[in-house]
Amino acid sequence: MTVIVAERTFRNVTTDTDVVARLFAPERIAGTSEWSCEIEILGLERSFERSIIGVDSFQALCLGLRRLCTLLASHEATLAFLDGAPGDVDIPLIASCCFAQTRIEASRFITERDRELLDAGS
Numbered sequence: 461m462t463v464i465v466a467e468r469t470f471r472n473v474t475t476d477t478d479v480v481a482r483l484f485a486p487e488r489i490a491g492t493s494e495w496s497c498e499i500e501i502l503g504l505e506r507s508f509e510r511s512i513i514g515v516d517s518f519q520a521l522c523l524g525l526r527r528l529c530t531l532l533a534s535h536e537a538t539l540a541f542l543d544g545a546p547g548d549v550d551i552p553l554i555a556s557c558c559f560a561q562t563r564i565e566a567s568r569f570i571t572e573r574d575r576e577l578l579d580a581g582s
Contacts, residue, residue, distance in 0.1 A: 462487060470539040473546045479503035479539060481532055483524055486517040497524035501531060526554035
């Protein structure tokens, strides 16, 4: 593993301990045209480390972040971020869309739904 691109520390509300998620800079895999992006989560019951492969550095980075967010989401009920409540972890939704129209519609739906929820909380 090399340079950390992003790191976030959560609080495990069950054990009151830190859970650290890290995304590392992609690196070209020697002798191939593929790239690898390392991800890790430390502080869960079982630590997680994985190398995510992509056809280029951009894909490896995107897939790494997507996998990291998916793993964190599976534990979000017991995690908190900053002074938030359990489950309030502000994990981005990373999804690939083959068609621009699908991406536009999904983004519009999420933006509108977030706005509704924020307005309801005011």
